[in-house]
Amino acid sequence: MDAFYLPDPSNPNRFESTELTRGPWSPDAQHGGPPAGLLAHAIERCEPRDGFQVGRVSVEILGPVPLAPLTVEAKVARPGRNVEMIEAQLSSDRGPVMKATAWRIHLADPPLELPDSILPTGTRPGPELASADVNFPTTQKVGFHTAIEYRFVEGSFTEPGPAVCWIRLKHPIVAGTDPSPLERTMAAADSSSGVSATLDWNEYIFINTDLTVTLHRHPVGEWVCLDAVTYPQPHGIGMTEAAVFDQQGPVGRSTQTLLINRRT
Template identity: 75%
Template structure:
């Protein structure tokens, strides 16, 4: 039984073995973009970490299908600064890069800023414990990302087209031997926005994202991340999926995905 989405290579700290839990819905040989996005977050947070700093935005570029193969994950600080700094990260196979990410890391205010209460973001969604048992994910694969997460729909479903509100929780660590960080949980969940709010028939159309941008004004608390998601398709074949992100305490931020739309 797989114990995580990725297994670290003891001989090379930058190399990770992809397990079947990373498999996506489009091909049995390709990963869902959620796990490798979370793996990028994993190495970004470990790149020259600084106390009192926090990642506020990650922009992931998906350069092509990510195979179920060993990945080399590297991160480097490219723009140091006293208040904000930029980190670049790359995932590669033996054939070259498959994903890249840029992350802005911010210095946290100490003491905290005296912002009036009425200006702070508010709002909640019904919690994951207030939902019915989830329906099976429509996949022919016995093991994949859909079996590595737990999801609870508040509104909508995988087979009900249109906007949806869905809670997602990782059932396994991103990297074996580590606990998923709040950033890893947010990145893994956010990439499902185009799936949970799909408006096109899964059996007739592709709606594959070429990127994922996640902006967090607050780190998620707890295991669950909620997507209040909507997909905007266009007849010319370009779409957009956007999600408001929540945890059980309230708003976290936003995520967007640019979509390639086409017939299967």
């Protein structure tokens, strides 16, 4: 296994899911990060245009993603001279499991001359200063948690509350390709609710129904940093938001809507 997904030689839209996609809860279901990265993979290859960049991706999770072959399709749903919308759908043999919309935006050429005072600033201590956390709460021996590297600046999986965590993919999303900045960010951002969990993993479930990532700048390098916080509510609906960084500074934000309940 050298990637999360293996392309099907007979169908460019179909991919074999490897064990590296497995999530923490079930041996037969995927973590949300790899399929979000696969959707990003398809979105960026949908009628690509020079001088354009994806600024936002919103993913709706329609149900558990099985550890099985998947088909991904993308199309330009709303063409435009400067802004266009792309729709993508991920399906198993049982039907759609995820869908996404993305805004692709024309980059200013030449770049705008903006004062430094209005540009986003700030950094987080780099991954070389963070601690690796191997206490991922799962009984699965192989999965997404073994295919990425977590390094916590603040918090940990065993320390409930907000966290600052660097994440690096050890493998490409699709075999034979290099993960793009968008693929890396989508795959990492789905872990925001996990790294910043405020409730005991053994007593509660907190499942995200969606993932929205907005990037004002695509990250550089292999590491993506999540400065994440989760807000639970007694009625069982919560949310997670994260500021997203690379080693040069801020790149965007992510949000997730959560279903929260007691374990039965």
